Amino acid sequence: MQPNTPQWSDREKEIAREALSKAYVRETEALIAEIRQKSSQISKINDIWSLNDYLSARRYDIDGKYDDRDSMPIFVLARLIQEGWLDSEELAGLTPDKRAKVAALASM
C-alpha cells in the first residue's frame, strides 16, 4: 500500500459515483442539444467534415472521462467541476482533505 493514498469509505464512493452519473447526464444532454444546433447550420461539405471531427473528438473524450471503476476519482471530479458539469457543493460528504484537493485541481 502506498503512503498518502486516501481511503474512500463506501459512502464517499457512492457520492463520487452519483456525481459522475449526474455530470454524465448533463454533459451528454448538452452535447445532444449542441449537435442539433450545429447540424442545423451546416451549409457546405467542410461543415460536415468538421462536425465529423468534432464528434469523434467528443466521443473519445466522453468515453475516456467517466471511469467509475477508477479508485482515485479526484482528478475526474476536479476536471468535471472545471468544465462546469459539476458543482463543488455536490461533493458534500467527502472528507475535507479530498474536497480541498479537488478544489485545488479544479482551479488550475
Add this chain to the structure above:
Amino acid sequence: MPFTIDSARNIFPNTLAADAVPATIARFGQLSAEDQLALIWFAYLEMGKTITIAAPGAASMQFAEQTIQQMLAMTPLEQSQVMCDLVNRADTPIGRTYATWSVNVKLGFWYELGRLMEQGRIAPIPQGYKLSANANAVFQTIIGLDPGQQITVLRNAVVDMGYDTSKMGNFKTVAEPVVPPKEISQRTQVKIEGIDNPTIISYMNNLNANDFESLIELFTPDGALQPPFRRPIVGKDEVLQFFREECQNLQLIPERGVAEPAEDGFTQIKVTGKCQTPWFSASVGMNIAWRFLLDPQGKIFFVAIDLLASPKELLNLAR
C-alpha cells in the same frame, strides 16, 4: 454518360453498410498498444464463447513458423515488445516480415500466438490487466456488434499491424498456396430468388468452387471489385490476385436479388445473402450485399461487396 468505376460505386445507393466497422477501427487505433493487444485478447475470449474458430492448416502456418520460433526463444519481455512493435507499426525486422504476409498468414500467426499464450509459452496479457476507459468503451462496442461485424473489426486490426508497406519499396507478398478448383462432382449450385442472370450465378458458383481462373473471365479487362470498406481493386490481374489471396474457401450463400436495366445497355443487379469464411465456417454468417454492374455483353464491369448493417438489410432490394 458512360459509367466509370466511381459512378458504378453508387448503384443501389440506399444499401446500408455496417459503418460501425470502420468507425470502430478508427476508435481502436486511438488506443495505446497495450490496450489494443489486451482488447483483442479479451474480445477473442468473449467471442470464443459463442463462435468457433477453425485452426489454420499447415500449408498457411508454414510461413509464420520461423517468426513464431524466434519469439519462443525470447524472454517474455521481448515477446511482449514484439507484439507492441507490431501494433505500433514499428520498423523492426519482424515488423517488415509481418508486412509481407497476406491476411490469412497474419491471422494464422495471431491464432498461433493466442494458443501459445494460453499455454504460457508466449507472454500473456498481464493478470488482472484493466482496459482504460476508452478501450473498455471500444470493447463494449465490439461485443455489441453482430458476429460478422465483430470478426471484420478484429480482422482489420490484425491486417493493419506491422510496418507500413508503402515505406517498403518492392517486396513479394507471402501468401498461402492457391488451392486447386473443386472437382465438378464437389461443386454446388446456388439458387437466388429473383435472379437467373448467368453471370451472377457463375460468379457465385465459381467462387464457391475456388475456380478463380473461370471467375476472372466474367470480368471486363478494366473491371473492378470493391471489398467491404475498401477502395475498388481495378483490373483483371489485380482482382485475380485478390481472389487468390483473400477469397479461398469462402462459402457464398446468396438468397435473393433484383435486376434492372441501367444506362447505356448496362444492367445493375443487387443480391443479398450470407457469406462464411474458412476461419469460422457456419458459426458466423456475414450479412452481405453484392452490387453488380454488368456491361451490355453481360461481363462484370463492377462488383461491390458490402457488409450489411443488420440482418433486415438482407430484405432491402429497393432501388
